[in-house]
């Protein structure tokens with residue numbers, strides 16, 4: 454069996470005493486691109502926060518890159534986190550720093566590389582996301598899609614074994630979003646990075662997913678291949694994949710969400 458980079462066993466996660474998610478069993482093996490989907494507010498971001506120890510589980514065990522996170526001291530937790538790339542929702546660039554300085558931030562935090570080596574790595578990562586020319590630019594001079602690419606370069610600069618992306622294409626137009634999807638696939642295929650991508654964009658899921666995990670009603674409602682997801686008879690899964698208008702309040706929420714995401718992007 455392939456090596457698991459992330460393993461959750463009987464995990465409950467939440468913010469008070471009441472769990473948002475319970476009974477979560479999840480294993481992410483090397484080389485996969487796993488999509489985590491589900492309607493807004495179902496707990497996708499919460500799941501990712503648990504995965505990297507930003508949120509301690511109320512119950513269960515979480516192993517990240519072989520380390521049990523429960524009870525791990527801050528220093529070792531930071532060391533594990535340095536091996537995981539994060540592209541978080543709203544994980545914005547620092548506006549006063551140039552593109553190159555933004556991408557170099559994790560190198561400064563986690564390594565003692567010389568400025569020359571650091572510059573070389575930053576240049577490589579910017580090239581990987583197709584933004585060699587943006588070195589001196591400030592975030593305000595970039596389009597929404599370019600900002601996402603810079604954030605991706607920053608998430609990749611320490612050559613993570615595992616990359617977690619929370620709604621990477623939120624607020625992007627469909628063409629730019631599709632470009633970002635291709636970039637993620639490229640990272641999987643050329644860099645052999647294991648990716649966990651949270652998205653509720655059906656188009657995106659159908660393009661990139663090796664495996665689909667669906668969160669609904671406080672637990673993992675589905676875990677399988679894209680084909681299995683399409684054939685799954687469970688109502689929550691079918692609603693999601695057939696995008697029935699059966700739940701108008703959810704359709705409304707996701708539209709609002711998109712509008713507010715677009716608003717954020719414009720600022």
Ligand SMILES: Nc1ncnc2c1ncn2[C@@H]1O[C@H](COP(=O)(O)OP(=O)(O)O)[C@@H](O)[C@H]1O
Nearest residue numbers: 468469473491492493494495496497498499500
């Ligand atoms: N910091 C927090 N404190 C309290 N409740 C939270 C916090 N973050 C999220 N929640 C709640 O947890 C639930 C799941 O949120 P989240 O994981 O952000 O959903 P998703 O990413 O799927 O949209 C929601 O009901 C949300 O209101």
Ligand SMILES: [Mg+2]
Nearest residue numbers: 497498542619
């Ligand atoms: Mg979220």
